[in-house]
Amino acid sequence: MQLKEIGEFGFIERFKPWFGDLLGSDITGIGDDCAILPMNDEEELVVTTDLLMENIHFLRDAITPNQLGYKSLAVNLSDIAAMGATPIRSFLSIAIPKEIEIEFLDAFMLGYRKISAKYATPLLGGDTTKSAKDLAINVCVIGKCRKGTARRRSMAQAGDIIYVTGNLGDSAAGLGLILNAANKSPDAQYLIDKHHQPEPRINEGQFLATQHAVHAMMDISDGIASDLYHILKASGKSAEINLDLLPHSDAFTKIVGKYNWNASELAVAGGEDYELLFTVDKECSDQLKSDFEKQFGKPLFPIGVIAEGTGIITWQSNGKSISMGKAGFNHFL
Ligand SMILES: [Mg+2]
Structure with a gap:
């Protein structure tokens, strides 16, 4: 069997159990x-x-x-x-x-x-x-x-609102420009810089971890199709995402239109945005959103909800379910 048949995550799943019994009960490992x-x-x-x-x-x-x-x-x-x-x-x-x-x-x-x-x-x-x-x-x-405040991927609950801290797809569009286009416009440079110099959301993560309403959290490294799936798998839940709610920068919208790229695919499967993806108790969602915006002077973006289920993401746009071709980035494909 070749590595590409099971992929990066299949490889990790193979050896992960070999180390579980070596851990103490008070340590969270792989x-x-x-x-x-x-x-x-x-x-x-x-x-x-x-x-x-x-x-x-x-x-x-x-x-x-x-x-x-x-x-x-x-x-x-x-x-x-x-x-x-x-x-x-x-x-x-x-x-x-x-x-x-x-x-x-x-x-x-x-x-x-x-x-x-x-x-x-x-x-x-x-x-x-x-x-x-x-x-x-x-x-x-x-x-x-x-102690006890670290947010894990396994903490999502049915009914939670799913949020992201910022624009999706900028980094993937920047990579597309580096690989395929000789575009030196300010919009192109903005996207390329987002790819080359991402900013970790340290302050935002620390704030969110002080909020009881915030349940599961992770960062967006591979794209939400893959990253959200990790939360769903760890939490034993499913999710519905409204593609029309995904936040995009003006530069992204302009460049994607210019080259006729698929905005949804870049935003959900492109990766490397390094924004935070997290779930919030729906009763406290509006309050948390407003507190965050007061604290950081920038918006939070609700993009969907957590549902009961077994790791299925349902994508919607214009009120209709749609299928997504590429489910996240796999390093060994
Ligand atoms: Mg990560």
Whole structure:
């Protein structure tokens, strides 16, 4: 059997049970945005790690080294945000092709430093080694949160309203522009920058974790088709999503119209938006939305509801159910 037959998530499901019996009962292991480890009576640690491979996750000639350094930590901080936790330290390991210019590496590290300073998450260590060809970057971030407040994917309840914290599809449209279009308009640059330099929703995640009405939460790395499915699977629920409610930037709408791209598919299956996807008790939904908007001066977007069921997403547009061709990004297809 080849890996592509079961995909990334099939591979994880195969070995996950081999490690479950090695865990203590007070540790949450594989299966959420972060692992959760006990720390003391008041706090817990959360830990995440992510690997970025040249020519799989980024093109060295398309992204600036400064943006690459920023993004390498940003995508890990996004997983800390997904738990509602506070990042505290990071570790960075890099496999480096020997012809790389030291100026490239300096700019990479300065980008990494910029976001480390922004979220008070100093670099503590890591490893460097040679690579035969491609640049490979692995980051690990440790965060902390008040005991029992980390939001897990398994917490969604039937009737919950499903929210996202911001626009969907910008990053996928940016990637489309990098790969297919020589478009240097300000709209195109906006979308490309969103792809190259995502912003983790750390402050938003921390706020949402203080709200009792917020149940399940995760970050949008693969696209909501795939990411929401993880929440549904972990919670034993289904969901209905209204595609007409998905928030889009003006730049996205203009560029997608110009190239006749499928807006819904980019928004649900494109990935790398790094917004937060979360579910809220419907009785408190309006209050939470208004409190969030007061706190951050930007809107929250309700996009659907959680229902009883077994991991089925029903997509609707103009009052009709529609089928979506591509269900999330699979790294091994
Ligand atoms: Mg995640």
